[in-house]
Amino acid sequence: MAGKLTVITGPMYSGKTTELLSFVEIYTLGRKNIKMFKPIIDTRYSMEKIKAHSGIEVDAIAINDPNSIFDHIDDSTKAVFIDESQFFNENLFFVVKELIDKGIDVFCAGLDLSFKQNPFPTTMKLLALADSVIKKKAVCSICGEHNATLTFKTSGGESEIDVGGKEKYIAVCRDCFNKLLRGEIDASSAII
Ligand code: ADP
Ligand code: TMP
Ligand code: MG
Ligand code: ZN
Numbered sequence: 001m002a003g004k005l006t007v008i009t010g011p012m013y014s015g016k017t018t019e020l021l022s023f024v025e026i027y028t029l030g031r032k033n034i035k036m037f038k039p040i041i042d043t044r045y046s047m048e049k050i051k052a053h054s055g056i057e058v059d060a061i062a063i064n065d066p067n068s069i070f071d072h073i074d075d076s077t078k079a080v081f082i083d084e085s086q087f088f089n090e091n092l093f094f095v096v097k098e099l100i101d102k103g104i105d106v107f108c109a110g111l112d113l114s115f116k117q118n119p120f121p122t123t124m125k126l127l128a129l130a131d132s133v134i135k136k137k138a139v140c141s142i143c144g145e146h147n148a149t150l151t152f153k154t155s156g157g158e159s160e161i162d163v164g165g166k167e168k169y170i171a172v173c174r175d176c177f178n179k180l181l182r183g184e185i186d187a188s189s190a191i192i
Pocket of ligand 3: 016083
């Protein structure tokens, strides 16, 4: 039987990694053989861990080329978990397609939009392939509502590939994002 692809997406701090790890727990409880992957670029925390902003973490294999996923799986592998899909090249689409065709369940988490509201192409393609999509929201750092669908960059320049956390990014709702862009409010009023 073919595997299923679940894609978890949304802005920073929306709980994508936490949700990914909750699926890891389900497969672990069921004593299934699984493999976790993260991009080498994501050096925020330990190289060999997928870590959520809350601090929870699991061991993971850090890779650069999506094709190297095949070096780490075998006939016993029941599921593959991939965090930070936005940082992988678009070949991840074909790799994931092959994995689900082989009968392996795949769970991917990643940003849908950059802070400039440009879609990340690799996440976009995975969303198109997905059997299920979980779209998460964060708490808006400005108004405090659980309606943040966007990430606003508060410092650190214009690069759309720029690893970081609270020192340069906040999650905001669209109204607060637009007020920040227009200069009507300042990111220093962020509550989280
Ligand atoms: P993501 O992978 O989507 O960035 P994580 O799963 O790593 O999210 O982190 C989610 C955790 O981040 C929450 O459980 C909470 O503890 C923390 N957090 C920090 N800022 C926010 C925010 N603005 N909204 C929601 N949770 C936040
Ligand atoms: P997170 O979704 O797990 O919080 O991680 C998102 C990572 O992506 C984090 O390292 C910051 C980075 N990032 C970019 O490189 N470009 C962007 O436009 C945004 C919003 C985040
Ligand atoms: Mg994350
Ligand atoms: Zn808001």
